[in-house]
Amino acid sequence: MRCPFCAHDDSQVKDSRPSEDNTSIRRRRQCESCGARFTTFERVQLREITVVKKDEKRESFDRSKIEASVAIACRKRGIAQERLDQLVSGIQRQVETMGEPEVPAQAIGEMVMEGLRQLDSVAxxxxxxxxxxxTEARDFEEFASSVRDVGVS
Structure with missing residues (x-):
């Protein structure tokens, strides 16, 4: 594993344990060159998934994009990081178990929407x-009223 501090190619694993949600392995590493310590996470990837965008462009599925979007939506909402990780892991599992090599970005977006709907109405x-x-305040008003109608808290 390349060191993020000095870019040396070798590091030594000092500690390895399952993450809190048991979906990844957390490894503490130390660079053999500069001695810096850093953490990496190892996750299971069932298959290579390609995401098909609205404009028909294709790119590899990237869990970190979902993590970033969810983190932005949930910023300052007081939601535990563990719950966000569980949400993202659940979405990733859904995508990987669909059995399709290509998944529309819209389907992933809808999965995120559903997960956030159950987690926090503001997010x-x-x-x-x-x-x-x-594009305008009316869009927010209409959507928020539909959320209230459904009874999301």
């Missing part, structure tokens, strides 16, 4: 505002 609305491309 759900925040994500929806970007995902559904709200």
């Amino acid at each position: 759900y609305i925040r994500f929806a505002s970007v995902y559904r491309d709200f």
